[in-house]
Amino acid sequence: MTSAHTAEQRDSALPEEPPVLPLDPHRPLAVGRILGTLSAILVAGWLAYAVIVNPNIHWDVIVDHQFDDRVLHGLWVTIELTVLSMAIGVPIGVGVAVMQMSANPLLRSLAGAYTWFFRGTPVLVQLLFWFNLGLLFPRLELGVPFGGPKLFSVEASAVITPFVAGLLGLAINEGAYMAQIVRAGIMSVDHGQREAAESLGMSRRKVLTRIILPQAMRIIIPPTGNQFISMLKTTSLVSVIAGADLLTTVSRIYLGNFEVISMLVVASIWYLLLTTIASVGQHYIERHYSRGVHSPQRLSRRVRHNLTGNPAMGAHDA
């Protein structure tokens, strides 16, 4: 408003126009807001105090175990599981999304069945299924079907370790969610972009990879970042199949030393650190893909938004 006014002034060069006054600084006091803020600070302060001086949280135990070798190993497994399941889940999602939008009805229904099944059952159940795959197929074989010669045959229990079962479960489930996200991204790209690329004579694959997907990224990246962050936490579910991740590791330790709460605090500190770092990464990737379009959220805002889940903070750049 203000800048538009001054620009007009310059253009029309009317010196008699009165100067634009700043907003009146004496706004009425918002008594309700101040009271609200004060009581929030009081409650938060009291909670923090109650936690810090709580005799059942042993800060010395926490400090001792924060960098314990076993904890660090569990942390590493959690990172590995997260990165690998996303690295497998995202391409699955792209593939399924492209199938869903294909002209071929068979591909479309296969893709539909995939998302229907894996979004329609709890990931915890899927993890247990993969872990117990040996009960369904004792041997995993590759060969000519219906009794033909076998190229390859192994004991299921030898292949499906807890790590593999966890990875399969998380990645395949993630693929189903990513497919929805990628599809929404592809559909957000103006149809004219495809036509412009096709009329240059581009192949279908190049149209997808050079024109459609890079633009869809702007829509795909933010929810994918959120998926990554929630995957960091979802990996803790592999503790039900003895997955050796961060949560499994700390629970093994507290079964020995009975420091349940302290060990859970150790794990939580690591989870918080990981999700915070991931939010920072997400910020830079989003900035890269919004080239030529608009400026993304400020970094501090993005991290706060991710960690607090307050939608109002993200609303400004919609």
Added chain:
Amino acid sequence: MPDHLVPMVEARSVRKAFGPVDVLRGVNLSVGRGEVVCIIGPSGSGKTTLLRCLNRLESIDSGRVLVDGQLVGYREGSKGRLVESTYDELRRQRQAIGMVFQRFHLFPHRTAIENVMEGPKVVLGTPDKEARARGSELLAKVGLSGRENAYPSQLSGGQQQRVAIARALAMDPKLMLFDEPTSALDPELVGEVLGVMRDLALSGMTMVVVTHEMDFAREVADRVVFMDGGVIVEEGSPSDILNDPQHPRTRSFLSRVA
């Protein structure tokens, strides 16, 4: 027929319906080499659809569309039926047909020069350095030297449309199609785009231009085609059609736009 006598564009009895709506009802159009044809007509008369049939962005229901003597997007099948060609065959033909859209459709994630380089690099496999040199040359030709690294969102509509023209020219097309290239522009930006198109016409490019700019048609076109209700009602030299139309529908259209 010797090559230079084969028309660049030939549409024979082209029909096209969208569901129950007959949009093209038997269109015959021939465009010679180096000729500039302007298509005028009321909204909904099928101008855009006809243009899009010429590079097979739209399928046709019957008839024939030939560019440079070749069916576009189809092969002649048995019993006079058309067989769709594969996408790869079609895209080879499209490389030679430049298209400029009403709403530009520049790639927003690429800079001006990257937009122009995209076709040669990705489709023709031109090395980056060569494509860039040619890109700069083309941007200079459309009056945009110095804006190479601007993203489309940082350019005015007129500048964007000129980049779009350069992008199409980068493929060295033998035919350029324009669908109302200036009707999404603010009036003061129309001239710069028409200027580029006029230069292109003078350089001998074969052009089919759907437009509402009667002054441009009068000055640049070799022939003006008036469409209404999915057919070509009347065609002829710009002065004949624009100053002395024979058909009452042409007359009433011109009296409304003038």
